[in-house]
Amino acid sequence: MTDSFPGLRLVQGDTVQLVTDATSVTITGAITSKGVLLDGRGFVELTLPDADPQQRRDLERSQRYWYQLYRGGALIYSSPHLTLSETRRTGDGSLVVTGAP
Template sequence: MNAFPGYRPLRGNEMVLTSDTATYRITGDVVIQGVLRDGRGYVQLTLPGISPEQLADLTSSQVFLAELYADGTRIYTTPGLVVVDPEGKDVTGQVVVAALA
């Protein structure tokens, strides 16, 4: 599945992020969820343990993809995304908001 993820959180234990320069594997309680901001739809990613270098790479990428896995099974793949807001944090990790590329 690679359409807009909807507003119900999709949870997994691994996310693979592929930018135009690198691929990163993030483990932990990872979440993809559709959110509305100012009437526009975005994709929100909760990424525990992402390093500042990985976040900087995603932020500077032309486009990136995210694949969500639960116990080794891929359950969701995003369309191409660009980072809109890399600065959010919550108790579970870094929150990145992205728009369709």
């Protein structure tokens, strides 16, 4: 378990507990988390399975979030509090959430 920049390696889980200032949701499915460097700055990119379109709007309204990623019931990554940088959908409908400490 770590509470820092996850590095550039891809971390895969099956459940994420996502907490914002207004809500807390548990999402299950194929979930990935990885660190991304852009212009010398570190970001965390969380990719969630195709989900309710309302989730994206809820995240964009909150601006700050943190999450805990689990695999097989074991906590494998706990993010610091993050400021939302971007949300977008991929071609397969997955929601990608990018944030920075």
